[in-house]
Amino acid sequence: MCIISIKNLTKQFDNLVAVDHISFKVKKGEIFGLLGPNGAGKTTTVNMLCTLLTPTSGYAKVDEHDVYKNKVEIRKSIGLVFQEPALDSYLTARENLEFHAMIYGMEKKERNKRIDEMLNLVELKDKADELIGNFSGGMKRRLEIARGLIHKPKILFLDEPTLGLDVQTRRHIWGYINKLNKKEKITIILTTHYLEEADRLCDRIAIIDHGRIIVTDSPHKLKEKLGGDIISLKINNNFSRFANELGRLKWIREVKASKGNMNLFLTVKEGNRAIPKIVYLAQKLKIKINEIDLHKPSLEDVFVHFTGSSIRERENNGKLKLENLRKKMVPAK
């Protein structure tokens, strides 16, 4: 059964189409991920589903309610953890949760019980009466997740739940997310640009890029779609020529070239047999290989396959563009 259903959902800001005719369905009880680089349109999508933004066009139902007409009903059904931290540093952990519970009109007895349950779930019970200002980034994130759950929503939206946290804390948070998905039987929609996060946590993923959904499936099936082993190569010279020569070989199923960082990604049936042939060809063409790696397809390879470049490269390009823009905006002395 689908708890979220969207079709051709679109959001335009002036001349920019931030979300461009996207369609997907989320099943009840699923952890569904929107995976994409900075500026892909993830937050905009979440904000439309949470009724914080009105779509420009398209159809979206959340827990059977229409995002245009039934905003109040949707807000009762969902919990939301924003990408930007949104806790009050001058309140204690318990006070932050209490304030949220009061907004939802929960009675004192029910409120206290639920706050204790949620603090237990994210293992912050012993910090309940400490000021948020003294909390670490990971503790704050856990408390925000607890807050999003106070009013027992059916669906929890987590916008970049582990952004900026160290790897160990990130793994801890994945543990809590999994626990509450199983224990509270809650549907979770999360956005991320961390490939490992999408891979480890999500039952299904939609890859979103430039406001469009490129592909939707389970991490396992997405990797299977690539159909073979991946050889990645870092080349020192004659990049285009080598890419063309490899592209002509029938036993190589696919060649993806990422010229910016001189990387080639090859999909082959039997990687261990292919490597000597590739090295031989490189020697013949006087091409220097700096690095070579053979692995089973990862979500990173899936991203490259469907979008033509790696998620990191995409984000760095974005940063470069932004830096150039800023440089242009500095007034001449």
Ligand SMILES: Nc1ncnc2c1ncn2[C@@H]1O[C@H](COP(=O)(O)OP(=O)(O)OP(=O)(O)O)[C@@H](O)[C@H]1O
């Ligand atoms: N209120 C707004 N007005 C104008 N443009 C906006 C607005 N909100 C978002 N955008 C633009 O829409 C695009 C998508 O932004 P969005 O925040 O949805 O991306 P994102 O995938 O969440 O990125 P990130 O990973 O950086 O959080 C970006 O180009 C952004 O600059």
Ligand SMILES: [Mg+2]
């Ligand atoms: Mg975002």
